[in-house]
Amino acid sequence: MILLKHWIERIADDLNEKDVPEHVVASGTSISGSIHIGNSCDIFIANAVTKALKKQGNKSKTIWIADDHDPLRKVPYPLPKSYEKYLGIPYSNIPCPEDCCSNFVEHFEKPLLSILEKFGIELEVFSGADMYKKGIYDDYIRIALEKAPEIIKIFNKFREHPLKDNWLPYNPICDECGRVNTTYAHGFEGDIVNYSCKCGHKGQMDIKSGNGKLTWRVEWAARWKIFQITCEPFGKDHAASGGSYDVSKIISKEIYDYEAPYPIPYEWITLKGEAMSKSHGVFFTPGQWLEIAEPETLNYFIFRSKPLKHQDFNPSMPFLDFIEQYDRVERIYYGAEEASSEKEEEKLKKIYEASQIDISESMPFQPSYRFMTVAYQIAGHDPEKVYAILKKDSQLPKSMEDKSFDDLQLKDIDRLNRRLSHVKNWLDLYAPEFVKFQVQKKLPRVEINDVQKEFLLKVADLLENENYTPQELHDAMYIVIHDLDMKPQKAFMAIYKVITGKKQGPRAASFVLSLDKDLVIKRFRMEE
RNA sequence: GGGCCUGUAGCUCAGGAUGGUAGAGCGCUCGGCUCUUAACCGAGUGGUCGCGGGUUCAAUUCCCGUCGGGCCCGCCA
Numbered sequence: 001m002i003l004l005k006h007w008i009e010r011i012a013d014d015l016n017e018k019d020v021p022e023h024v025v026a027s028g029t030s031i032s033g034s035i036h037i038g039n040s041c042d043i044f045i046a047n048a049v050t051k052a053l054k055k056q057g058n059k060s061k062t063i064w065i066a067d068d069h070d071p072l073r074k075v076p077y078p079l080p081k082s083y084e085k086y087l088g089i090p091y092s093n094i095p096c097p098e099d100c101c102s103n104f105v106e107h108f109e110k111p112l113l114s115i116l117e118k119f120g121i122e123l124e125v126f127s128g129a130d131m132y133k134k135g136i137y138d139d140y141i142r143i144a145l146e147k148a149p150e151i152i153k154i155f156n157k158f159r160e161h162p163l164k165d166n167w168l169p170y171n172p173i174c175d176e177c178g179r180v181n182t183t184y185a186h187g188f189e190g191d192i193v194n195y196s197c198k199c200g201h202k203g204q205m206d207i208k209s210g211n212g213k214l215t216w217r218v219e220w221a222a223r224w225k226i227f228q229i230t231c232e233p234f235g236k237d238h239a240a241s242g243g244s245y246d247v248s249k250i251i252s253k254e255i256y257d258y259e260a261p262y263p264i265p266y267e268w269i270t271l272k273g274e275a276m277s278k279s280h281g282v283f284f285t286p287g288q289w290l291e292i293a294e295p296e297t298l299n300y301f302i303f304r305s306k307p308l309k310h311q312d313f314n315p316s317m318p319f320l321d322f323i324e325q326y327d328r329v330e331r332i333y334y335g336a337e338e339a340s341s342e343k344e345e346e347k348l349k350k351i352y353e354a355s356q357i358d359i360s361e362s363m364p365f366q367p368s369y370r371f372m373t374v375a376y377q378i379a380g381h382d383p384e385k386v387y388a389i390l391k392k393d394s395q396l397p398k399s400m401e402d403k404s405f406d407d408l409q410l411k412d413i414d415r416l417n418r419r420l421s422h423v424k425n426w427l428d429l430y431a432p433e434f435v436k437f438q439v440q441k442k443l444p445r446v447e448i449n450d451v452q453k454e455f456l457l458k459v460a461d462l463l464e465n466e467n468y469t470p471q472e473l474h475d476a477m478y479i480v481i482h483d484l485d486m487k488p489q490k491a492f493m494a495i496y497k498v499i500t501g502k503k504q505g506p507r508a509a510s511f512v513l514s515l516d517k518d519l520v521i522k523r524f525r526m527e528e
Numbered sequence: 529g530g531g532c533c534u535g536u537a538g539c540u541c542a543g544g545a546u547g548g549u550a551g552a553g554c555g556c557u558c559g560g561c562u563c564u565u566a567a568c569c570g571a572g573u574g575g576u577c578g579c580g581g582g583u584u585c586a587a588u589u590c591c592c593g594u595c596g597g598g599c600c601c602g603c604c605a
Contacts, residue, residue, distance in 0.1 A: 010545090030605075070605060160529090160602065181604070216605040240601035241531040247603090267533070267599085275599090305542080308533060310598070317566065318540080318554090325553060340551055343543080348552095374567050393568060435567070470568095478562060489564045496565095504565045511567095 006350040007306050012052035023060035025049045026232040030067040031091045031105045033076025033278030035112040036285050038269040042233040044302050047121045062123040068092045068105040069128040069213050071181040077281030088179030092129035111287050119295045120357035133210035140222035141207045144169045145188050147255050154250050158242045172212040176201035180213055217244050221252035231262040239265030266307035272314050291425040297326050299355035315430040323369040334363035365412040371395050372423045374506040378514050383416045389514045437500040444501035451486050452494035460524035474509035498523045
């Protein structure tokens with residue numbers, strides 16, 4: 001039972017076999033637009049591996065390299081078409097689209113880098129463009145140029161159409177048009193490379209200037225050695241046989257004499273069944289995640305299944321199920337709920353552990369996310385009121401049933417507040433219309449029949465004369481319904497119509513009681 | 529041409545490395561005073577684990593094959 005290991009631990013176990021002074025787990029992201037939960041997966045995985053290695057007593061760190069020397073290939077959402085003029089130009093040479101950052105790269109990496117701390121992720125940040133400018137790649141470029149014939153041989157093993165004999169694994173940035181994907185380097189002398197560009201320009205450049213780029217598979221291999229990378233997660237596109245990992249692995253060994261890192265290929269995450277696409281605007285970022293839930297829940301999303309499993313993310317209704325699942329796992333972890341089997345318990349605990357940033361001693365307060373979508377719409381962001389609603393509707397865990405709001409610990413109130421803002425954002429951003437309702441400030445224009453009116457009047461009288469618990473009111477209302485010989489559905493509908501203007505709503509009795517009594521009575525009497 | 533993932537309850541998916549005929553959530557049904565709702569609580573219901581072989585005392589799990597679904601690489605990175 002304790003033999004069960006999370007896949008992150010297994011990877012750490014494998015890495016533990018390697019005899020290195022320090023593990024370097026690398027992640028890297030192309031800055032081709034907003035960085036979303038799909039392509040920032042490697043950061044989360046890399047961080048988790050580092051954490052697991054440290055737990056074993058190994059020295060380890062996570063690094064992140066911005067692939068910002070790559071050329072722009074597609075204009076990312078939501079930039080205007082006019083950005084097409086930058087196609088082919090390295091990201092690092094493109095201006096900030098909103099004039100808020102020093103350039104394009106900063107504009108898109110800032111939203112990610114600024115929130116990593118919230119996820120408890122520590123990493124060393126590097127810029128590809130910077131590395132070229134500082135000359136870190138220089139020796140590797142020299143080797144690549146000299147060993148170009150060998151590299152061609154390796155590449156050709158995987159190619160249908162062999163590369164030309166004069167091909168060089170290096171692309172200068174054109175002096176004239178600024179593009180890096182339209183140049184062809186055909187010769188070199190020392191550090192000077194001769195090239196021609198599709199724009200018609202023929203030129204020479206010095207590799208030391210940083211105005212050029214190793215071809216990807218060679219760059220990747222060089223990078224492994226430069227940073228002494230021992231492990232790296234990457235998208236499945238790199239992992240296909242004959243793909244870039246296969247080739248870079250050989251380049252690394254034969255050209256740079258470095259053992260390729262332990263690979264962790266991962267599957268892409270789809271959004272409501274659609275492939276995430278930066279150019280089409282179909283994506284969901286870690287920052288957006290934090291608007292609607294705690295950082296641990298994203299970790300849970302990523303770590304609950306093996307990295308090559310397909311995962312779909314849907315922030316709409318299924319998100320509520322997801323959060324409830326997370327809460328359940330949390331309860332199981334803290335022994336507040338029993339899992340269906342020992343095996344399941346073991347597994348879920350492992351996943352929970354892997355998802356936590358700091359594991360708290362006692363179980364965090366879990367005001368039901370789903371229920372709070374209702375409570376919030378009644379009470380707004382008023383934790384005391386919301387707490388009262390939770391209490392009245394038996395939504396509190398046993399240990400809190402008797403506690404009043406004033407008895408709550410600070411961390412519980414904190415948690416309640418945070419979840420309230422998450423729920424608010426979810427309602428604003430992703431909730432479908434049918435779960436939304438609003439207590440109308442004035443009597444909405446509604447059509448209800450005489451029996452329904454009679455029902456409301458009688459209930460108003462009841463409320464005026466007595467204080468009820470939800471159950472008592474519920475029962476009392478049914479007596480009225482019975483007396484009037486009406487369908488319950490019609491009765492409830494009347495309540496919702498005069499209060500929210502809709503035909504449906506939250507469970508009527510507790511809903512009515514959670515509202516201001518005078519308002520309800522007046523409303524039921526159709527007074528205002 | 530090569531490779532990966534996937535097929536398990538009505539739906540979404542765990543499990544599979546260490547073989548001993550299966551789990552969750554949602555749904556559904558029922559109950560909670562006559563109890564609406566994708567928003568409450570409780571109980572229950574639910575599967576020849578895609579198909580065919582093989583190994584084995586025993587296969588959902590391992591092996592081979594096959595069919596269906598999704599995706600990646602074929603040089604852009």
